[in-house]
């Protein structure tokens with residue numbers, strides 16, 4: 001069994017998300033996007049390439065005249081303009097033109113960086129996202145936010161550039177480490193808390209299958225998250241309003257990610273940021289103490305951190321003010337006005353952040 005989700009903008013279908021348990025339909029997805037006389041560059045990182053690059057290059061070779069690859073060192077430290085420049089150089093040397101296409105094979109780092117390169121190379125070429133982490137399947141491969149970090153500042157340079165297609169092979173999740181796998185649940189729990197408690201309950205009821213990485217249950221979870229994200233980005237593709245709700249947990253989470261020099265994974269930092277934002281929501285009587293405890297317990301059950309040492313409250317607050325979530329000098333915060341519904345608030349004070357962070361910092 002497989003699933004197909006179509007993302008629309010202005011009621012027009014823009015791209016399909018194909019969820020499969022292997023790469024058997026990948027060739028037909030590639031052929032829909034590129035003509036046989038054109039070229040494909042598979043962009044990947046060193047870890048993902050060791051598992052899946054050969055298979056994907058073989059499939060791409062069935063579709064087009066020439067397939068090249070560009071592989072960079074795995075990890076968030078590579079998500080920067082230097083690596084993008086190296087990729088441009090590769091594409092120029094290989095004479096990539098506007099009708100040639102990039103395949104982003106990897107997690108969110110590969111997806112964000114390749115998407116950004118695709119949005120700028122020759123003023124824009126096509127990219128197909130082939131996410132291989134749970135986090136990338138449920139979140140980063142969908143919605144067209146692309147970009148890189150700049151001098152340590154998260155996602156500071158980027159563009160909205162929609163993928164031409166997204167293809168997920170769920171079996172690739174089997175080679176993730178435990179830490180990488182559970183990091184994806186940071187974004188999954190976020191989707192439930194901001195939009196859909198039925199989805200959240202489904203996760204709660206299927207914990208044992210999720211711990212054993214049942215592909216049938218993962219198919220439900222991945223398609224559930226993709227549908228939640230699809231609805232949000234269809235309403236607000238370029239984050240003029242509602243899309244900011246997807247930033248629940250990210251206001252302080254991104255600051256923690258930067259201050260920890262990316263030693264914590266993105267989903268882990270989102271978990272910490274959600275605890276802080278949940279705490280502020282509870283203190284404002286928007287959610288109850290039990291609801292706050294329930295969400296914190298759920299994050300712990302999914303092996304996500306709910307506290308962190310080594311950081312100071314002041315540095316996190318200061319860093320979060322140099323992030324992109326500022327609006328005319330006011331920090332944009334996402335709170336819960338009940339589990340399953342999030343709201344944007346610009347009146348969260350430093351004292352509220354301070355108190356919330358004292359719960360998160362050891």
Ligand SMILES: NC(=O)c1ccc[n+]([C@@H]2O[C@H](COP(=O)([O-])OP(=O)(O)OC[C@H]3O[C@@H](n4cnc5c(N)ncnc54)[C@H](O)[C@@H]3O)[C@@H](O)[C@H]2O)c1
Nearest residue numbers: 047048074107108109132133135139140145172175176266
């Ligand atoms: N664009 C968006 O909407 C969006 C949404 C969420 C997160 N993000 C970004 O995504 C990034 C985080 O993504 P991530 O968690 O996927 O990190 P990642 O891309 O760094 O992948 C995590 C690690 O897993 C390895 N890996 C990936 N797939 C594997 C597989 N199948 N088997 C074995 N190892 C594998 C990678 O090599 C890497 O070491 C952050 O930069 C974050 O800012 C973007």
Ligand SMILES: O=C(O)C(=O)C[C@@H](O)[C@H](O)[C@H](O)COP(=O)(O)O
Nearest residue numbers: 139143145154155187243246247250
């Ligand atoms: O797609 C979105 O919109 C999101 O905010 C999804 C987030 O999970 C993701 O981490 C995103 O990259 C954050 O974007 P940013 O603009 O806050 O850096």
Ligand SMILES: [Zn+2]
Nearest residue numbers: 187250266270
């Ligand atoms: Zn995120």
